[in-house]
Amino acid sequence: MNLRIGEKIRELRQIKNVTQEELAVYLGLSPQAISKWENGFSLPDVTLYRA
Numbered sequence: 001m002n003l004r005i006g007e008k009i010r011e012l013r014q015i016k017n018v019t020q021e022e023l024a025v026y027l028g029l030s031p032q033a034i035s036k037w038e039n040g041f042s043l044p045d046v047t048l049y050r051a
Helices: 005-015 020-027 031-038
Strands: none
Touching: 005 031, 020 031
């Protein structure tokens, strides 16, 4: 299985009808960070988030 995290983030965001800006505000990040994830230029730093 070849999982591309950025593609999955975009897919789920679009299913929920959420903009990159709305997701960024929810996560406390910049919209540019979300865009970079979705376009494969960077990955989320999972060490920064707690469940």
